[in-house]
Structure formats: C-alpha cells, structure tokens
Amino acid sequence: MTITVGLAGITGRFGRLLAANLLKNPDVALRGYARDPSKVVSSISALPRTQLFAGGALDGAAIQPFVSGCDVVICAYLGDDKLMVEGQKKLIDACEAARVPRYIASDWSLDYTRLQLGDLFPKDPMKHVKAYLETKEAVKGVHILVGVFMEVILGPMSGTLDPKTNTFRYWGEGTELVEGTTYADAAKYTAKVAVDPSAVGIQKFLGDRKSIKDIAASFEKVYGVKPNLERLGSLDDLKKRMHDLRAESPAAIYSYMFLFYIYYLLNGSTLIGPGVDNGKYPEIKPETWEDFMRNRKLETLLGSMAALSQ
Incomplete structure (x- = not known):
C-alpha cells in the first residue's frame, strides 16, 4: 500500500x-x-x-x-x-x-x-x-x-573541541551526560x-549518551592522540556567564545562545534517556560517539557539519 x-x-x-x-x-x-x-x-x-x-x-x-x-x-x-x-x-x-x-x-x-x-x-x-x-x-x-546532533557538539559552533590543540573544553565536572x-x-x-x-x-531515539571525559577517551582510542581537557567553570559559572552576556548585548544572540544549550544539556533537565524507542526499529544501528569519530578522519571531524550542506 x-x-x-x-x-x-x-x-x-x-x-x-x-x-x-x-x-x-x-x-x-x-x-x-x-x-x-x-x-x-x-x-x-x-x-x-x-x-x-x-x-x-x-x-x-x-x-x-x-x-x-x-x-x-x-x-x-x-x-x-x-x-x-x-x-x-x-x-x-x-x-x-x-x-x-x-x-x-x-x-x-x-x-x-x-x-x-x-x-x-x-x-x-x-x-x-x-x-x-x-x-x-x-x-x-x-x-x-x-x-x-553529534555534528554540532564536535563541530566549531559548540567550542567543545579545539582541533589545533586537540583540547576538549567543558563546563561542569566533565562527567555530566551528553546525549547525541x-x-x-x-x-x-x-x-x-x-x-x-x-x-x-x-x-x-538516541545514538549514545556519554560524558565529555568519556568522549575524550574515545577520541584518544580512535585517533591515537591524547587530548587535553580544559575545565571552563562550574555549571553555576556557566549559568551566570550566559545570562550576563545576554543582558550585556541581547542582540548579539550568537555570543550566548549556545551557552544556553550547553547549560540545559548538561544540567540533566532535558535528558531523554535511558528509556528510548530505538527498539521499535531494531534494523537501525545508530552511531555511538565512538562510532562517529571512527567513521570520520580527524582532519575532517569539525567539517562534518559543513559536509551536510554539500
């Protein structure tokens, strides 16, 4: 039909x-x-x-x-x-x-x-x-x-990964779950x-849920490069930072918008797992965070978002 x-x-x-x-x-x-x-x-x-x-x-x-x-x-x-x-x-x-x-x-x-x-x-x-x-x-x-979207978190918009120094930058403890x-x-x-x-x-539906520290460990496993970890502050620091930036320059939305995403992503209030509906369509085998990196060369990792528009 x-x-x-x-x-x-x-x-x-x-x-x-x-x-x-x-x-x-x-x-x-x-x-x-x-x-x-x-x-x-x-x-x-x-x-x-x-x-x-x-x-x-x-x-x-x-x-x-x-x-x-x-x-x-x-x-x-x-x-x-x-x-x-x-x-x-x-x-x-x-x-x-x-x-x-x-x-x-x-x-x-x-x-x-x-x-x-x-x-x-x-x-x-x-x-x-x-x-x-x-x-x-x-x-x-x-x-x-x-x-x-994994392409966003490991792409240039989020600022999570600096490819020049192989540095993962994070807010919080680095143990908070990131669902992607x-x-x-x-x-x-x-x-x-x-x-x-x-x-x-x-x-x-969910590909994977791992902490930034776990994702960084997968990065080292996949690419054979030991990444640096840089803590930017606590989640309370992040909350203050994003609201301060918005109050200072509300029209400069891109200076603070992604900080709001990161905050609500990491503070646990928007988690969709662990109970998901992946089992309804078992023929789909979604990429994990490690799969995502394994299926992309290091030099093109941050370009994976841009590649979608090709």
Whole structure:
C-alpha cells in the first residue's frame, strides 16, 4: 500500500537527508514543499514517486493542495521564530482541514517538554507548536527527540573541541551526560516513524549518551592522540556567564545562545534517556560517539557539519 508523505522544507540540510531516506522505501510517494523546488537535487526530484509543490511558509493557498491526500506531513523548517511557529501553524491548520492523520513537528531536539517557556529560548517555538497541535481534533502531533546532533557538539559552533590543540573544553565536572544522535540517524528514524501510523506523540531515539571525559577517551582510542581537557567553570559559572552576556548585548544572540544549550544539556533537565524507542526499529544501528569519530578522519571531524550542506 502506498503511503503519501508530505515534506515541507525539502531543500534544507535535514530535509534532503530525510527525503533520501523516505524514498528508500518503495511504498512511499513523496510530496515536497519548498519556495524554489528547482533547488531539489535531481536524485530526488527526478523520481516518479516525487511530486514537488512551490510556495512560501505562510502561503495557505499553496499549502492546502500540498497536504491534501497526505497520510503524514513532516515539517523540516529551520529558521526564526516566525517561521518555526507561524509557518508550522499554517501547515497544521491545512492538515486539520484536510484530515491528515499525523504531523511530525520540526523538533529533533533534547527534551524541551521538561522546560518552562523562556528557559532555553530557542526551543520556545517547539513548545508553542506542541501546544497548538494539542488543540486539534483530526491531526495528531508527533515529536521526535534525539538529544543534540553529534555534528554540532564536535563541530566549531559548540567550542567543545579545539582541533589545533586537540583540547576538549567543558563546563561542569566533565562527567555530566551528553546525549547525541547524528543527522543521518535522526533522518533514518524519522523515515521509519513517518510510515508507522502507530507512532504518535513523543518519540525518543538516541545514538549514545556519554560524558565529555568519556568522549575524550574515545577520541584518544580512535585517533591515537591524547587530548587535553580544559575545565571552563562550574555549571553555576556557566549559568551566570550566559545570562550576563545576554543582558550585556541581547542582540548579539550568537555570543550566548549556545551557552544556553550547553547549560540545559548538561544540567540533566532535558535528558531523554535511558528509556528510548530505538527498539521499535531494531534494523537501525545508530552511531555511538565512538562510532562517529571512527567513521570520520580527524582532519575532517569539525567539517562534518559543513559536509551536510554539500
């Protein structure tokens, strides 16, 4: 039986990965929604099971025919709060009108449901979208939690690893758990959830959960290079630092935003494990932190995030 999957944001980094995984299933008919469908790679757009729709995130008239007839709609948007909240509400309203059974929200995150609004402010849109879905009758919300992306933690954005000096920099004691999943594995799990009508509500998948000190030990094991460890301060120091920076220069969001992520990642309030749903799809063997490094050369480790956009 053919399953029609709508994918909004098909041209984005994660959208492309997800589309490729969905199309590995011969029973999937894929509908892609984008501002410029010509940007969809030919390996996806040329397949007869792919149908592309053009439109903006707030264009209700274009969204309605895109979602009509879908068995599930996935949102792979990534952008500002207006896109993440109002853009998703447009999709959800269209799904409700078309009686689409399930909507997979643009989450792929640590467990933001355990936070209060304003705690980790970049995740507030997810809380608003989840609450909005709960007001609907026909469409059921699906929220996929995966921890943080491994590519981010071991990439330049986080500042965790300095490749020039092979130094791991950390806040806290270095023993706090860091839950991570690769982009590729998150896409694999999402493709499975999309064709599983029983998968509704919170769905938790995880590649691995290890401390920074354990990750550093794996780094030495894999690359044969003994890393340095540099403690930046306690979690209380981190909390003060991130709030001070925000108060000093609120518009300079990138000077403090990732510190908020690190704080709520490490303080235990957003952990999704150890009870996860990996066992529902045992054919997927997700990469551990050690696998992630073993499958990448040291000189390209920090470029793994950028490589996703190639």
